[in-house]
Amino acid sequence: MLNIINKSPLTSVTLDTCLNTAAGGDILLIEDAVYAATRGNAAEAMLREAMGRFKIYVLTPDLEARGLGDRLIEGVTSVDYGGFVDLTSNNKTCQSWL
Secondary structure (H helix, E strand, C coil): CEEEECCCCCCCCHHHHHHHHCCCEEEEECHHHHHHHECCCCCHHHHHHHCCCEEEEEEHHHHHHCCCHHHECCCCEEECHHHHHHHHHHCCCEEEEC
């Protein structure tokens, strides 16, 4: 399953809810959720811990639009829009966490 998250972990519990509810699969961080994939933020430890159960992806254009391209946590894979499409087609189901 592809879990898509678009809310910042600084203003929403969406990422936390996903990590505590989903059984595994892939997580794609888009829009303001990309903050979770950067070094030095409040959600970094939570995301690092989740890497054992989930493969974590971040949408590169959203990361770069926020000036965070050089702060990506090691182990998180960045993808472009084509990679986003590949993730949706390679996973049987997709869940957007709102």
